[in-house]
Amino acid sequence: MTAAVQELGWLALRFVVDLGAMTAFAGRLLLATLTPPVRLRLFVDEVFKLGVLSLVIICVSGLAVGMVLGLQGYNTLVRFGAEQSLGAVVGLSLIRELGPVLAGLLTTGRAGSATAAEIGTMVATEQLDGIRMMSVDPIDFVVKPRALGMIFVMPFLSALFIVCGLFGGYVVGVGFMGLDGGVYMSSLESAVVFEDDVVGSFLKALVFGVLVGLVATYRGYTAAPTSAGVSAATTSTVVVASVSILVFDYFITALWGV
């Protein structure tokens, strides 16, 4: 029993130490972002790897989630005779919550783990040391394009997820359930307010992008130089980033809604 409590204590301690180390890491990253060279070519490459290659999973998942929302939403609303509001229900759910959160989680699993594995492998094969020995800062050359790429890409992926979801809801509500298309759209449009909902949605996506970008690159950078180390870095990236997204989601929702 005491062993379990001890373990918990160590976990908490390690967490705090980790947090401190990650903050220092974030500081170095920020410094590298603000100083030349710009590394545009590498940044564009990362936008391709993190964004373009995530398009399929994002759009398919968005469509599926939208369709489920449409179905569940309709079945529930119809009990109150409020099925006209399906557009609003689907839209608000997607825009406020499901878009940024699910896009964030999916991207963590796909692109976040890939980034951590990539950087971790570079540590294991001494490529990062090689870069240091050539008088180049690995944080500037390796970490910066990847972290910034993730931050840049996330709001777009979230928006695409939402649009596909709205379409999915439309397909189910209008195509299958027989709602009027105009009613769906006008319910959607009148319920969604740019300043509150849409801006809040992008804000979340941006914050989630920062979270995943930081966690993935940090875990990769500090991976132990063995294959077990790389594997651990990858799994811990997915776990830590996912949980962080969900926790931050609550706080942003609470604060933004004020």
Added chain:
Amino acid sequence: MRRSAARDFLVGVFVLIGLGAVAYLSFRIGGLTYGGPGGFPLFARFDQIGGLKPRAPVVIAGVKVGQVGSIVLAEDHRARVALDVDPSLEIPADTTASIVTSGLLGDRYVSLELGGDTELLKPGDEIGFTESAIILERVIGKLVHNAGVSGGGAEGQEEER
């Protein structure tokens, strides 16, 4: 660097459709207006607006012609609603603005019934004739009262707004 030409193109496409999605959500759905050539502002005062919200549609004969702008409490303690309608419309001075509900429990919107006056409203004018929103609870209450049913079930069915 041969492989980067195709990549660059795809990244460009990605950014374009991403921006497109963002723009769609912001303008079309979210109702963000880019303050272009100003619409046709009109005002109307109501005793009761019900649940009318800004950005609610303004319709004529069921067709959306504009949207509701700001809603403030005027000096005479009535609600002063700003309407922004299509500038190409001709709105007679004796037009009536009513707040109606979409369906039974749906969202409120403003419906304009055009009058026959030859004199037209100009931008910034106030619509003289208005019909306030119908509050369901009041109607039910009156119904119950007039029917003379005392106590019992019907009153307990007032909905919480």
Added chain:
Amino acid sequence: MVAEPHVELRDVHMAFGDRVVFERLSCAFPRGKISVILGGSGSGKSTILRLIGGLVHPVSGRVLVAGQDVTRLSERQLFEVRKKLGMLFQGGALLDSMTVFENVAFPLREHTRHSPAEVARIVHARLESVGLKNVDDLLPGQLSGGMLKRAALARAIVLEPEILLCDEPFSGLDPVSVRTIEALFHDINARSAITMVVVSHHIASTMRFAEHVLLLLPDGPVQGTPDALRRSADPRVVAFLSEEYAASPPRLVPSGAAPAPAR
């Protein structure tokens, strides 16, 4: 014995956590000569290279590179010192997402303002000097072990460093490639008098091309020329040399192999 050390370790105590690598190690590497660090596994050979490069820091002691103590420098100052160093890692450490050309060009593009044409000229010259042709568009993963080392060597010397550090350059190579790399080292050293510090466990080749040897034995280092070591009466030295000699199989010398350095 050592004229003017280019690189020097003074009283270095090195440990990783609880594991002590060596204590109070003092050694010097002469300017312009090929020095080889010999020792059994875990003796800390590669660690010395990392100390010189500033990749790790000692618990105590000083590491002097061209007179500067790298243990006292900030990261930015270290970057300046590293411009005088070239390092050949054991696995090559080429960036695997870039082609061979891009890898060798990398230091040029980062630290010089040469035009693309000039960069191409220098890169091709270096690649040729290590015997590689038509490998520009290959990825590191597509190279054989020997070619990989040579490409990494080309990258290490592309900025004409003062000091070249090589970590186990002969590991995993067939005997022909070993001779080729040896010849390259000899060549490079002869042409530009680069100070070289090579970590190796290959006794035979070491004895062939080294001008200065640092032998890391468990109870203390032994330094000297290969001849001095061969003639040494120290029982530890004798034991080490003979053991390794006995362990390595006789080497095939095919016709047309790279010439052995004249000794």
